Amino acid sequence: MTATSEFHHQDILALGRQLRPAVIAIDGPAASGKSTLGFRLAGLLDYLFLDTGVMYRAVTWAVLAQGIACSDEAAVGDCAHAVDIDIRAPGADQQDGRHTTVLVDGRDVTWLIRAPEVDRNVSVVSAYPEVRRALTTKQRQIAHRYGRGDADRPGIVLVGRDTGTVVVPDAALKLYVDATPEERARRRHRELEKQGKPVDYDQVLADMIRRDRIDSERAVAPLRPADDAIRIDNTGQDAGATLAQAVRVLRQKVASD
Ligand code: DC
Numbered sequence: 568m569t570a571t572s573e574f575h576h577q578d579i580l581a582l583g584r585q586l587r588p589a590v591i592a593i594d595g596p597a598a599s600g601k602s603t604l605g606f607r608l609a610g611l612l613d614y615l616f617l618d619t620g621v622m623y624r625a626v627t628w629a630v631l632a633q634g635i636a637c638s639d640e641a642a643v644g645d646c647a648h649a650v651d652i653d654i655r656a657p658g659a660d661q662q663d664g665r666h667t668t669v670l671v672d673g674r675d676v677t678w679l680i681r682a683p684e685v686d687r688n689v690s691v692v693s694a695y696p697e698v699r700r701a702l703t704t705k706q707r708q709i710a711h712r713y714g715r716g717d718a719d720r721p722g723i724v725l726v727g728r729d730t731g732t733v734v735v736p737d738a739a740l741k742l743y744v745d746a747t748p749e750e751r752a753r754r755r756h757r758e759l760e761k762q763g764k765p766v767d768y769d770q771v772l773a774d775m776i777r778r779d780r781i782d783s784e785r786a787v788a789p790l791r792p793a794d795d796a797i798r799i800d801n802t803g804q805d806a807g808a809t810l811a812q813a814v815r816v817l818r819q820k821v822a823s824d
Contacts, residue, residue: 589722
């Protein structure tokens with residue numbers, strides 16, 4: 568991995584232990600590489616990785632599974648409060664490429680929440696204020712516990728759309744990861760092809776632009792960089808280079824505190 572050859576792992580672990588609060592917030596649009604970056608950075612720092620997007624996906628999956636219409640805002644809001652979402656590190660028997668295991672009412676939905684039907688509806692579901700209230704509260708509780716050093720890991724990396732602006736505005740480090748819509752659509756298209764789900768590139772690009780618009784124009788917690796976020800544009804850059812850039816930013820942050 569580029570970052571480990573460029574920087575010593577022990578050195579990076581030490582950086583993570585100096586960050587106060589030990590909370591890193593990474594936001595950005597779909598397929599910007601924020602989850603890959605967050606997962607790898609959390610691994611280097613031995614921090615918990617919390618992808619907040621999977622929680623919105625889990626609620627959307629539960630809504631669809633229960634036959635609730637996504638347009639029924641009140642019923643969707645009730646479902647978000649009622650559903651039991653559990654996010655865990657993958658077990659030894661779950662090494663199938665997942666970053667986290669997602670359970671909804673005890674059922675493993677890790678791959679089900681990636682279905683195209685969830686993709687199509689998640690932006691609408693996640694724009695409802697009651698859904699955001701339910702999930703933001705859960706995310707904040709977890710983040711504060713880890714940030715205080717009261718947990719099984721020395722810190723936490725949160726990834727999403729509003730983690731730096733709304734969930735943990737007091738995060739010690741905020742990153743905003745972005746790439747052009749065309750590059751992000753190419754990545755998503757490649758991912759779907761690899762999963763044996765061939766789709767038209769133009770359709771993927773159109774869906775991406777539609778979701779970007781809904782996510783950034785919604786009234787509550789729209790996608791936008793926090794004023795104090797460091798921006799990383801990784802167009803034409805691989806995941807290793809993005810990780811190395813983030814580690815450099817973290818080093819500068821700790822040195823300046
Ligand atoms: O990162 P993702 O594509 O898995 O996110 C799925 C959806 O969840 C995305 O369309 C917007 C929403 N989301 C959100 O509104 N706030 C977050 N903090 C994370 C995701």
